[in-house]
Amino acid sequence: MKLTPYWLDTAPRFSDGAKGPVEGEVGVAVVGGGFTGLSASIALAKKGASVMLLEAGMVGGCASGRNGGMCNNGFAQDYFGMANRFGETVAKRLYQSFDTAVDTVETIIREEGIDCDFHRVGKLKLAAKPAHYDKLARSQEMLARGADPETYMVSRQELASELGSDRYFGGMIFKKSAAMHMGKFVHGLATAATRRGVKIHESAPVTGLKRLNGHAHELSTPQGVVRARQVLLATGTSAVGPLSYYRRRIVPVGAFLIVTEPLPIDLLDRLLPRRRNAADTMNFVSYFRVTPDNRLLFGGRARFAKSGARSDIKSGKILQRSMLQVFPSLTNVRIDYCWGGMVDMTADRLPRAGEHDGLFYSMGYSGHGTQMSTYMGKVMAEVMDGNISLNPWKDFDWPAIPGHFGPTWFLPLVGAYYKLQDMLH
């Protein structure tokens, strides 16, 4: 079993990064080479800016290359609850920004000629309890009236056409959602950015940030210093560099995945005949999809813990048990990949983007960000060009999380709380 992400293991490794010292003056320095930073770099370069991207490790080495491979539309949260909280007009606008985000991914793939197995397979949200089905139906009814008339419910009786498992009590379909190969997408974005003149420095952690006279900034790395007129922080759950403002607002939480050996087509046709992105309604969520080479990818929260080799193996065993509860016929199937990654959770599980202290930022996608991070990269290029109104998250304040100064001492408590919620509701 490999402890590397399936996506990075089965995609070409980006190798056109800049060699030599980090130096000079640029229009924009982008910090972080995940989807946010790569997409922003492309959009900024298209606008004519000179761009340098500084990545602490390798491009796509964090969440962007380690995720579940789902590019879903809609909220991760219950739509009815979001409409109650924000009002239906705002909820609809935010919901549809995820539609636009999936469209943006598709457009970039087409414009930049990226071959990454993008298919609009649709998402199947699975009710783990009878009451969850009723809750989904309440949201779907509201969505059908406004934000997303293409959604529909699938009753427990009808579910056999979608899923070869009797574990669930029906579900809901989001037709606009897509699946894609995340490693190939990372590679394609980085290659496109380079082609457009972006200098990508890997293994170049930004360890110092200084405001100079006027509006310029100085960014220090172990390989040298660069000056930039503007800076975009696209740093996800970063534990590196002078980013304590963001560390007080983002909780890094582990999420874990396993991938089976390739499976016979007739078996996959029984388990997931329409090849949807499937995810259930639990806080300790399980989600699964079929990979382009016919393996089952199965992911989930598993535990509220950090990712790391030992933690990933422990979580992988929990995931394998969950997978067998959903698909008992996979008992003797080999697990070929097991890995984890850190999710950038905000307190309300919604992204944050804007400008703070002269620095632009976009992050906090809370595990639902393959589409939104790519979209926000493009949006932030506009925001940095003065088009602030295009930012869907511009009106959201972002207070620090009380008691959170970096170390996540409270994660086990949060985990216990959600476990109890899953038992009770």
Ligand SMILES: Cc1cc2nc3c(=O)[nH]c(=O)nc-3n(C[C@H](O)[C@H](O)[C@H](O)COP(=O)(O)OP(=O)(O)OC[C@H]3O[C@@H](n4cnc5c(N)ncnc54)[C@H](O)[C@@H]3O)c2cc1C
């Ligand atoms: C296990 C897992 C499963 C997921 N599954 C899904 C899914 O199926 N669908 C979905 O929509 N979303 C999913 N997500 C979320 C999604 O992957 C992310 O929202 C998205 O990739 C975020 O992209 P990003 O560019 O903002 O951050 P990242 O990809 O985390 O990139 C940030 C980069 O910044 C770099 N960096 C940090 N600090 C510095 C510094 N000081 N100097 C230089 N570089 C720095 C890091 O090295 C990193 O490469 C998942 C996330 C995880 C972890």
